[in-house]
Amino acid sequence: MAEGSGTPRVRRTKAEQRAETLEQILDAAEYLFSENGLHGVTLRDVAQRVGVHTTLLHYYFDDKRDLFEAVFARRAGVTSGRRIEAMERYEAEAGDKPTVEGALHAFLDTDIDLYLERGEPWLNYAAFCARVSNTPEGAALMDVHFDPVVLKLISILKRALPQVPEEDLFWGYHFVTGALMNAFARTGRLDRLSGGLCKSDDLVAVKQRMAKFMAAGFLTFPGRSEPA
Amino acid sequence: MAEGSGTPRVRRTKAEQRAETLEQILDAAEYLFSENGLHGVTLRDVAQRVGVHTTLLHYYFDDKRDLFEAVFARRAGVTSGRRIEAMERYEAEAGDKPTVEGALHAFLDTDIDLYLERGEPWLNYAAFCARVSNTPEGAALMDVHFDPVVLKLISILKRALPQVPEEDLFWGYHFVTGALMNAFARTGRLDRLSGGLCKSDDLVAVKQRMAKFMAAGFLTFPGRSEPA
DNA sequence: ATTATCTATAGATCTATAGATAATGC
């Protein structure tokens, strides 16, 4: 909330100002969409959170959907790129003996680390993705932005489990991504359910467990077990 | 859509009429909420789908949120009850040697079977739960309606894996429910991603794989492996 | 002299209420 009383407005170049305002708008929208979804947020909500007038949003974006897509796209390339790199690095070091667990560590941990390292806005992005992943709008954007990462993962899994039918690998991925999105959603339900034993925003705990947990699942698929 | 042209209105008692209309409204709302969430659906959308006037919804329900909660509550008891029974039956037959996989079969397959047996409206309910499970409104209702089922599952898992810390069991459950909700959401993303190899509405495929997959995951938790 | 932000406002849509009409119930 950029109240006039706080920091006195420093003189900025127009490009800077544009970039700053854009980022503030996207941050606010990202947070609000992550809580309430596309339809649960009004442009007024976003504008109020930034401290600007609603109509300014129309200066930067065509309409609400355009803003929504911009939120999705802004960080998609970063997470996508980092994960693909991590998987390529893993492939190189594993040679012709990649393992399911190794691939999943590269796929999952890289992403979790990104959000842990960069703090709140990125955690909001993770929650945003989780929130919209099972909506028509969100799923369509995932197709556009995340297919390459997923197909990269599948390709390593195929080499790790050559005798497992490809469908099983996709089903396994489906389970993995559901679990991951649920972890990113951080609804607080786990906290209440477990009587405070677990915190749903404890992504460190997720990272410690998830790759190994899921890898074991893949090894249950008939075909053959992983070359240890 | 109850067009006047179709079946001629049979004379019904008021109680019958009330029950029928209520069910039609809940069915329509369930479907629409499952696609677009609480905020993505207007009362007008629901009324139009039923073929009645919007204001009739206010005759049966206080407001939109009341309708939403009624949709959630209507089938919650059925799925909840069936799953608890199935887990109790399993406990009785397993004696003092329950297994993770056995518990998960009772927990997961019972639910999947319910939706497969009873067809579309119930499949919509599953999608509805999935759609709202990571929203504030949805998570709160899950607390109310589904905590007992989940805690029952946890209690069996505790006996199956006595040396595994309770937190791990909750984290494992967190992964399981994320995967299950993603399967119930049936967004079609898996179909596109896999080039048609998998169908996201193929709950039979989910049932065939999920319990075993997840059971293997639980066995990765340090403490000790399951007494085979 | 261009760009960022705000004021004013139109038009659409949505929730919700009051009160009328048309059925069923005794």
Next chain:
DNA sequence: ATTATCTATAGATCTATAGATAATGC
């Protein structure tokens, strides 16, 4: 004589556009 459904409508809110004002840019 009660209950189910519809008509009419108020008030709020939301998206989006047109055009004014206030900054930065040469």
